Amino acid sequence: MKLSKKVESMQFSPIRRFNPFGFKAEADGKKVYHLNIGQPDVETPECFMDAIRAYDKKVIAYAESGGINDLRDAVCDYFKGYNMDFAPEDIMVTTGGSEALNMTFLTILNEGEEVLIPEPFYTNYHTFATAAGGKVVPITTKTEDGYHYADKDQIESCITPKTRAICCLNPGNPTGTVLTLDEMKLICEIAKKHDLWIIADEVYREFVYDGREMASFGMLPEYSDRVIIIDSVSKRYSACGARIGFAICKNKEFNSGMMKIAQGRLCVSTIDQVGAAALFRMPKSYYDEVKAEYCGRRDVVYEELMKIPGVVCQKPGGAFYLTAKLPVDDVEDFLMFLLTEFDDHGETVMFAPAAGFYATPGLGKNEMRIAYVLNQKDMKRGTELIKLGLEAYNKKLGK
Amino acid sequence: MKLSKKVESMQFSPIRRFNPFGFKAEADGKKVYHLNIGQPDVETPECFMDAIRAYDKKVIAYAESGGINDLRDAVCDYFKGYNMDFAPEDIMVTTGGSEALNMTFLTILNEGEEVLIPEPFYTNYHTFATAAGGKVVPITTKTEDGYHYADKDQIESCITPKTRAICCLNPGNPTGTVLTLDEMKLICEIAKKHDLWIIADEVYREFVYDGREMASFGMLPEYSDRVIIIDSVSKRYSACGARIGFAICKNKEFNSGMMKIAQGRLCVSTIDQVGAAALFRMPKSYYDEVKAEYCGRRDVVYEELMKIPGVVCQKPGGAFYLTAKLPVDDVEDFLMFLLTEFDDHGETVMFAPAAGFYATPGLGKNEMRIAYVLNQKDMKRGTELIKLGLEAYNKKLGK
Structure with missing residues (x-):
């Protein structure tokens, strides 16, 4: 029995590839610090389960x-709090940000058409674009530049007659890089000139540090006919398992196309929507607390990393990821060493090798991604274990 | 800004097209009996919300x-109860049966490849197949034959070099037609001969009447390498808003392809899965109760329909739908008459015109679908209103 070419060209999550070795290390009695996954340990606000527990309809029926309505209204109010004006019909509720991306690519991409994405990038974009018949074209960025990509010449050099959209995950995963509002404007200008859509994946929107103001592509109304904002409760409210996301757009043709797909799949989980509406009704102070927590974790990781000779990394401005160059030839080989040969007092550490985040073959071989989703003490010890592991690794290699 | 050709070729739900006129009738003070939608009024078993209310993890985290595991195990046990043997890794949990179909088409169809579906069919198959780049090829069935399609010559006459799968929604929507196990075997034989997949959408599996034994394509292990069973909690447990479905298959390559897509979209709602596991743990007696309820409703509708001169309909054997020919030239025109001109003591009725369930243009113009999802009294009155409406309609037309 044959499978489709599309699914053949998709890949398994490169982040999960090393999991069996991590599990083996744990089974062997080692404590493993998991700096490799994007699942925060921050508690989901209680209002989520409270709202669900209070739900008393006798039939769990299809939603629109x-x-x-309650969730779409709550999302509009959230945006109003940042002086962005959206109507409920501009808000399409989806099964996680994942489905929002999936439906968006399907709505705008024809077979073989291209979407520009700065690399390294969140690997699942490849799956979503491929599912829609499209192709990811990377805008390559560099560790030394802090993975910045808001460069007119560089972006335009990637545009072809087949380009249909520029996709910006901002703040970025795996890099933590943050665009300024001026940089967003520049990208919008380029999109307008070449008649491209902008897919603004802003699921980490609130997590910007060092005095940066929260900024959004939704703050540029003059480009609103081409801007599609992707959003999600997963990271903002530490509710990854709730699977509530959004595609937010003011272009009526786009929304109409999305609605055809939405009607096909009927609706999004009724119960999760009820909980999500409560999350969006929380006061803004919630974001400040969570932001302070993640910022503290980032500072600890960055400080510890800077103690390691040969590490290259600019302090990331947002999200809860950091990508850095390690002084090794092959980060995957080093990770295997950490999981199978190394320990310090029975402890070792896991990160995500960054090669899987690049579309260009050969790039990222000496880079790793850290997700700072654990408490400061664990993040500090985890990063220290990378340092100690490197010393042992170099010793083994005779360096 | 241009949209993709795929989304342009998708259609809005034809079932929902008449909703604005139904709402208008209600706003004007008429009572409308909604025989047009597949949302049952049967209460969701309390164990669903009980299990969710008892969930006490502090972080609503990504699921696998x-x-x-708990849900996959519960599903395996459910199938064991019918002497079907599946392992947890054969069960892919999806966001409703909708996502199971979506992912399945994506996994097996290349651009332009065909899937055979008996028409009239559940319209969203068209959306799912189109999204995957595939094409629906209808196997046309007739009211007079009770919409049966298990005919070797007819099925084989639809097969081309591009055919990749036969899709059987059994029991059927919109027809309520039920395959026997022997008919399933025949379809499997055809699929084997032409090397096709079988997509067995069995979301109404338990709802078979008149002494029919529940049957499943999963009961034919000799074809299990090509059988993909689609399942869902929506109809079986009257939990349409729970968005928990399944793609169940013993073909490891297929499951591996599906897992790539599954990892891309991360996971299915954690909370809904917790509730769904409780649903699958209910005793078999639950199905008997619900089945008796739907069977009683069907009997009422069928009996009332048979009182209408000129109606053509065979008593459907399963699901909770019935498609019938009405003695009118244009069912949509008749429906508009019911909603905008007719009432009996301030009441009128709504059904789904069947033309939207056909892929072949021009078919189904004098057919309607009724969903018997309301209580017997309402179903009886709703069907009576069709009779009274027809009399008034014919009078208006001067017949």
Whole structure:
């Protein structure tokens, strides 16, 4: 029995590839610090389960295909709090940011058409674009530049007659890089000149540090006919398992196309929507608390990393990821060493090798991604274990 | 800004097209009996919300991409109850049966490849197949034959070099037609001969009447390498808003392809999975109760329909739908008459015109679908209103 070419060309999550070795290390009695996954340990606000527990309808019925009114209203109010004006019909509720991306690519890409994405990038974009018949074209960025990509010449050099969209995950995963509002404007200008859509994946929107103001592509109304904002409760409210996301757009043709797909899949989880509406009704102070927590973790990781000779990394401005160059030839080989040969007092550490985040073959071989989703003490010890592991690794290699 | 050709070729739900006129009738003070939608009024078993209310993890975290173990185990046990043997890794948990179909088409169809589906069919198959780049080829069935399609010559006449799968929604929507196990075997034989997949959408599996034994394509292990079973909690447990479905298959390559897509979209709602696991743990007696309820409703509708001169309909054997020919030239025109001109003591009725369930243009113009999802009294009155409406409609037309 044959499978489709599309699914053949998709890949398994490169982040999960090393999991069996991590599990083996744990089975062998080692403590493993998991700096490799994007699942925060921050508690989901209690209002989520409280709202669900209070739900008393006797029939768990289909919701409206575009989302329940209460949630769409709550999302509009959230944006109003940042002086962005969206109507409920601009908000399409989706099964996580994942489905929002999936449906968006399907709505705008024809077979073989291209979407520009700065690399290293969140690997699942490849799966979503491929599913829609499209192709990811990377805008390559460098560790030394802090993975910045808002460069007119560089972006335009990647545009072809087949380009349909520029996709910006901002703040970035795996890099933590943050665009300024001026940089967003520049990208919008380029998109307008070449008649491209902008897919603005802003699921980490609130997590910007060092005095940066929260910024959004939604703050540039003059480009609103081409801007599609992707959003999600997963990271903002530490509710990854809730699977509530959004595609937010003011272009009526786009919304109409999305609604055809939305009606096809009927609706999004009714119960999760009820909980999500409560999350969006929380006061802004919630974001400040969570932001302070992640910023503290980032500072610890960055400080510890800077103690390691040969590490290259600019302090990331947002999200809860950091990508750095390590002084090794092959980060995957080093990670295997950490999981199978190394320990310090029975402890070792796991990160995500960055090669899987690049579309260009050969890039990222000496880079790793750290997700700072554990408490400061664990993040500090985890990063220290990378340092100690490197010393042992170099010793083994006779360096 | 241009949209993709795929999304342009998709259609809005034809079932929902008449909703604005139904709402208008209600706003004007008429009572409308909604025989047009597949949302049952049967209460969701309390164990669903009980299990969710008892969930006490502090972080609503990502679930495993293939589904939580407890749910996959519960599904295996459910099938064991019918002497079907599946392992947890054969069960892919999806966001409703919708996502299971979506992922399945994506996994097996290349651009332009064909899937055979008996028409009239559940319209969203068209959306899912189109999204994957595939094409629906209808096997046309007739009211007079009770919409049966298990005919070797007819099925084989639809097969081309591009055919990749036969899709059987059994029991059927919109027809309520039920395959016997022998008919399933025949379809499997055809699939084997032409090397096709079988997509067995069995979301109404338990709802078979008149002494029919529940049957499944999963009961034919000799074809298990090509059988993909689609399942869902929506109809079986009257939990449409729970968005928990399944793609169940013993073909490891297929499951591996599905897992790539599953990892891309991360996971299915954690909370809904917790509730769904409780649903699958209910005793078999639950199905008997619900089945008796739907069977009683069907009997009422069928009996009332048979009182209408000129109606053509065979008594459907399963699901909770019935498609019938009405003695009118254009069912949509008749429906508009019911909603905008007719009432009996301030009441009128709504059904789904069947033309939207056909892929072949021009077919189904004098057919309607009724969903018997309301209580017997309402179903009886709703069907009576069709009779009274027809009399008034014919009078208006001067017949």
